Amino acid sequence: MAPEQHDTEIEIRRVRDQQYPPDYRKLRREIGAESIHRVGPGAYALTAAWRGLSSRERHRMRVVEATLRMRRPALVSHFAAASVHRIEILGRWPSRIDVRVDGGSGGRSSGLIRRHGIGVDADAEQWGVHRITTPAQTAIDIAAIADHTQAVVVLDQVLWARRPGGPLATIEELRMLAARRSSSRGRAKIRHALDEATALSDSVRESQSRVLLKRLGFPEPVLQREFTLLDGSTAQTDFYFPEYDHVGEFDGVGKYLDPALLRGRTPADALIEEKDRGDALARIVSRVSRWRTPHLRRPRELYDILVADGLPSRLPPPPRSLQLPR
Template sequence: MPRDGGHRGAMHPRPEPVIALHRRREHGGLPIDDRKLARALRDRTHVRVVPGSYVAARDWRALTPIDRHDVRIVEAVDRAQGAVTLCCFAAAAVWGIDQVAAWPQTVDVLVPRTSGGRSSGVFRRRTSTSGDLETAEWRGHRITTPAQTALDLARISGFTSGVIALDQVLWRRRAGGPLTSLDRLASTLEVDARSRGRARARAALEFSTDLSDSVRESEGRVLIEALGFPPPVLQKRFTLPSGRLADVDYYFEDFDHVAEFDGVGKYLDPALLAGRTPEEALIAEKDRGDELQRAVRAFSRWRTPAHRDPRLLYDILSGAGLPSRRPRPPAGLIFR
């Protein structure tokens, strides 16, 4: 059986998303207008979260991808026959370990290998013969701890996804503090007897950091290394001529070169806007960028397309004078 993770001080599941759900089980056996429901699903005014649970499409679209998966998890486990143990992507959503890839349509649960790994319905059954997997209590069920969850994702995913997961649990500026520590991750990996994916998880752990403020920053850091550029200093703080402080994503110290991923969230997310209009946020970011450009020798900025096509990122950085030990990658190359 999985062991209790203990070490609860740093573990805190994020608040569950608030959304109005329509559930068959709440009708107390009264008849449902199936024809009306089918029309709502066909017209896409409503979305099926799991069988028997539905939500207005506009409310569903307003949620972030990780929040949508979190809602699906809660609806699935609340109708489960007996207790379950969440793991992998399901556990990641509950803990707030974000990712860049699409979230699955099924909910990951851990089962002993002797019970079989066949998945059906809303659950994806992931088997394990190890009795040393760390778990904690959650809503009357069990869930793998943040350390175990991040390492499991690193085992089953590519290097980039593994680094993103590990960076997320170590993130020092997370509200409420990091979900775990580097020492905890190392000890959790050490006692996990499974050999599959172990080397992959160890490599991702060695590359991880507590300084990446977003999944895209983590992804960018992996790409910078894969493209042969020198390792940057992360979250370097500059005091700009205006007196404002600027913490930059990447700083290549030997070349006095600042580089940043420019995500659109800062112009659209109400929490990041902090009462400003998108236009005000855009102007403020432009002023910040102009000041940074005057403060350093070179300045690079890119958006998501440069992660999807690494040649774009290579051209942006090398075009600004940053040297690489590798040639420009061929078209279609994807680093995983």
């Protein structure tokens, strides 16, 4: 079950605010003692509160602080816009804040801001005194510059059917924006990613798994196939390969640690429940394979798990030395 989506709000102390007069000696002491964290120029948060944020929420806070300091209205875009729209990505968030600028300005970046000179004529909405690209435009912009896996992840996130509040865009909207894109840069990459995008991936790692399964030569799976178990309850699976009656499951640790996913259960309760679910599935299908994040970073291990469990690949195994960055 997907968690409820909301952003955690924390207090930001700003040097320029009258409520927080600048006592620079005290600031230096607090930073040295690691009791406060520098979010941006002149902006600080309690370290304990900062550590409680997800990586996306941290980037969003940096975006907020950076745009508060801008002297002119900007068009927030790419990964900065993704963090605001609650679009998760694969891997680390950028250290700089993305904005779209007029192509004639050169698109040069400096300091905290990364400028993309692809024009300001984009699908956007008002965001305070600034504008921000819509979720659909944001996904297309990222797909144009990211690697294929990241592009599919972001497009899946925007299309996600079970997102609390509903999908952020439709595949038709995305294809329309891709078709009318004025810049030729990244067009082929966008089309390729759109061809693989789906509304059925419930997490970033499911999207990553799907791309990697194809790359490793495994059959195309049915996504989110629901099974009726022997006790009459139902189980929805990440991947199902009908020709081989084989279920594949990405086993993320978040379901055992994230309070939003635990929903009042203890981690031990969640672990036992997941094991019982796996055992019940194994009684009605031929095979159940499970993998975790480390196996996505070391593709040979995922390949070996699935082949050992009886799922054939049309390709030879990748080298053991192959490691993916995230």
